[in-house]
Amino acid sequence: MKKPIILFVIDGLGDRPISSLGGKTPLEAATTPNLDKLAAQSRLGLIQVCDHPKDGYTSSESGHLSLFGYPREEFPGRGVLEALGLEIPIKDGALYFRANFATLKDGLVVDRRVGRISENTTSLSQVITLKKDEYQFNVFSGVEHRAVLEIIGPHLSPKITTNDSKEENVPPLEVKPEEDNEDSKNTAKLLNQYLNQVSQILEKQPLNQARETIGLAKANYLLVRGASVGMKVQSFGEKYNLKAVAVAGGKLYRGIATYLGMTLLPVMGATGDHQTNLQSKFEAASSAFKNYDFVFLHIKAVDEFGHDGKCLEKKEFIEKIDQFLPSLGSLENAVVAITSDHATPCELKTHTSDPVPLLILDSVKSLANQRFTEKDCQKGTLGLIRGLDLMPLLLKLSKVKLSKG
Ligand code: ZN
Numbered sequence: 001m002k003k004p005i006i007l008f009v010i011d012g013l014g015d016r017p018i019s020s021l022g023g024k025t026p027l028e029a030a031t032t033p034n035l036d037k038l039a040a041q042s043r044l045g046l047i048q049v050c051d052h053p054k055d056g057y058t059s060s061e062s063g064h065l066s067l068f069g070y071p072r073e074e075f076p077g078r079g080v081l082e083a084l085g086l087e088i089p090i091k092d093g094a095l096y097f098r099a100n101f102a103t104l105k106d107g108l109v110v111d112r113r114v115g116r117i118s119e120n121t122t123s124l125s126q127v128i129t130l131k132k133d134e135y136q137f138n139v140f141s142g143v144e145h146r147a148v149l150e151i152i153g154p155h156l157s158p159k160i161t162t163n164d165s166k167e168e169n170v171p172p173l174e175v176k177p178e179e180d181n182e183d184s185k186n187t188a189k190l191l192n193q194y195l196n197q198v199s200q201i202l203e204k205q206p207l208n209q210a211r212e213t214i215g216l217a218k219a220n221y222l223l224v225r226g227a228s229v230g231m232k233v234q235s236f237g238e239k240y241n242l243k244a245v246a247v248a249g250g251k252l253y254r255g256i257a258t259y260l261g262m263t264l265l266p267v268m269g270a271t272g273d274h275q276t277n278l279q280s281k282f283e284a285a286s287s288a289f290k291n292y293d294f295v296f297l298h299i300k301a302v303d304e305f306g307h308d309g310k311c312l313e314k315k316e317f318i319e320k321i322d323q324f325l326p327s328l329g330s331l332e333n334a335v336v337a338i339t340s341d342h343a344t345p346c347e348l349k350t351h352t353s354d355p356v357p358l359l360i361l362d363s364v365k366s367l368a369n370q371r372f373t374e375k376d377c378q379k380g381t382l383g384l385i386r387g388l389d390l391m392p393l394l395l396k397l398s399k400v401k402l403s404k405g
């Protein structure tokens with residue numbers, strides 16, 4: 001009989017030594033008695049999640065798809081995954097983008113996330129959902145600053161560049177064709193015109209005027225990236241002959257799970273940010289063991305603190321995860337892997353392709369006095385593995401016969 005597998009991904013967990021944490025990483029500096037107990041019974045190692053991180057930047061979607069064993073050719077692109085996460089049905093030939101509401105001031109992008117805007121942005125999405133000649137532009141609001149842009153019409157191509165430089169206090173980039181063909185050129189031109197129009201429309205919205213009167217930044221621009229069209233891949237369940245379920249609050253991760261055909265478990269209070277209800281997520285994952293062979297559990301907030309350069313908050317959130325870890329229940333008869341999709345070092349405020357810590361619990365025997373940290377994982381017996389090697393390893397371990405009782 002197969003042991004159920006739980007893959008717990010703590011987004012952006014990996015980090016580098018930080019002077020204000022006494023030269024420790026947030027994971028090393030955190031007080032984590034429950035993770036320590038688990039680490040003492042587990043094998044540790046590091047994962048080089050992506051084989052070809054583009055310019056050193058490892059995205060969450062490519063990180064996850066690698067961990068799930070899908071090679072690069074099977075990545076549909078961020079836009080489609082975000083759209084699936086918002087439960088938008090993917091239409092043939094339509095183009096999807098991950099979008100950020102952003103703040104444009106004097107021609108510069110001064111805040112890429114409008115301070116992670118707390119108001120619902122639906123009223124903004126509605127006014128920039130419009131028809132222009134034969135093209136329909138649909139905008140769907142996600143959590144905080146996040147949104148999805150869908151473009152429906154003829155002669156569209158995902159082969160275009162982004163307007164998001166990923167930097168602040170610089171002008172937005174002009175969208176350019178990536179291929180020398182009419183569809184690519186047409187899409188770039190169309191998008192540049194639309195984005196210009198968007199900033200004019202958003203500027204005057206009541207929500208923005210209200211924000212301005214209380215000194216808050218306006219959500220008056222849209223940054224778009226991850227242009228993609230729908231594609232089909234073999235489902236995770238078919239690929240591995242596993243009944244798989246996902247426990248995730250973040251829309252992208254729900255989108256990835258949907259793309260791979262995993263069941264999505266509804267979890268009360270799973271928000272995909274630091275306000276998420278960790279206890280109910282762990283309890284949901286725990287009860288899913290009874291009915292599924294594979295549980296994908298995702299926690300997002302650690303990555304966000306990394307992006308915001310908040311190392312103390314990152315450390316504290318890791319401690320919070322540790323505190324609720326016992327809600328996962330008995331892990332004796334399961335294969336448990338805890339890892340991350342990429343590092344988000346606080347001092348860099350962005351993703352890096354640094355190898356990330358990996359813990360695998362597959363037997364209950366006391367090993368060395370080791371902790372789940374970047375340093376101890378580097379010395380771990382699993383060594384350094386590739387992202388694509390993780391699933392084969394977990395499958396091998398899960399076929400071990402169940403112990404009695
Ligand atoms: Zn990530």
Ligand code: ZN
Pocket residue numbers: 012060303304307344351
């Ligand atoms: Zn991130």
